Amino acid sequence: xxxxxxxxxxxxxxxxxxxxxxxxxxxxxxxxxxxxxxxxxxxxxxxxxxxxxxxxxxxxxxxxxxxxxxxxxxxxxxxxxxxxxxxxxxxxxxxxxxxxxxxxxxxxxxxxxxxxxxxxxxxxxxxxxxxxxxxxxxxxxxxxxxxxxxxxxxxxxxxxxxxxxxxxxxxxxxxxxxxxxxxxxxxxxxxxxxxxxxxxxxxxxxxxxx
Numbered sequence: 199x200x201x202x203x204x205x206x207x208x209x210x211x212x213x214x215x216x217x218x219x220x221x222x223x224x225x226x227x228x229x230x231x232x233x234x235x236x237x238x239x240x241x242x243x244x245x246x247x248x249x250x251x252x253x254x255x256x257x258x259x260x261x262x263x264x265x266x267x268x269x270x271x272x273x274x275x276x277x278x279x280x281x282x283x284x285x286x287x288x289x290x291x292x293x294x295x296x297x298x299x300x301x302x303x304x305x306x307x308x309x310x311x312x313x314x315x316x317x318x319x320x321x322x323x324x325x326x327x328x329x330x331x332x333x334x335x336x337x338x339x340x341x342x343x344x345x346x347x348x349x350x351x352x353x354x355x356x357x358x359x360x361x362x363x364x365x366x367x368x369x370x371x372x373x374x375x376x377x378x379x380x381x382x383x384x385x386x387x388x389x390x391x392x393x394x395x396x397x398x399x400x401x402x403x404x405x406x407x408x
Contacts, residue, residue, distance in 0.1 A: 232318055239311050240362075246304045247363045251370035253297050259378065260290050308363065316352065 233240060264286045327343065379387040 232315065232322075235318070236311055236314055239307060239314075243304070243307050243311060243363060244366050246300060246307065247367040248370050250297065250300050250304065251367045251374065253293050253300065254371060255374040255378065257290055257293055257297075260286050260293070264290075304363070 264283055267282050267286070376387070379390070
């Protein structure tokens with residue numbers, strides 16, 4: 199996830215922390231109830247996110263092998279293993295095409311799941327409002343009801359279709375990248391992790407001040 203996205207998420211959390219109620223197991227059960235009719239689609243959607251993360255990590259690994267093959271060939275005084283370089287280049291091209299197709303399929307599935315969740319949520323909210331007594335409408339502002347039917351429902355839909363996919367794919371990418379870095383050089387990996395707070399802490403401080 200990009201730094202700007204993290205800053206936006208951090209600001210939104212801090213801005214809403216004083217207004218939102220504490221998270222409870224009852225809220226988790228209600229969320230699971232809305233997701234249950236779409237569990238097959240959500241499972242397939244998460245699997246596609248994991249596959250996309252695997253393909254994203256595979257591309258730089260194959261590119262590093264191409265560079266190694268060229269360097270070894272130059273050291274040997276020749277052009278290197280041209281066939282190996284060609285095969286790896288073709289494999290990278292195939293992965294790029296697969297990533298593009300996977301991205302289209304993921305976006306289509308995300309839109310399908312999102313619109314289905316919006317329909318279910320708005321039906322539930324509208325049916326609940328229809329069952330409320332007349333006194334409820336005299337005490338509640340019209341803008342608050344419209345916000346519930348529009349903004350809050352869309353926010354819940356994004357939590358399923360966008361945030362959930364981003365969390366899964368970013369977690370898989372992070373773990374795979376960390377594993378590859380450790381396999382290449384654990385010393386440089388530890389040095390990179392040690393330098394991480396130098397960039398994260400000033401960014402969080404600046405985000406808090408803004």
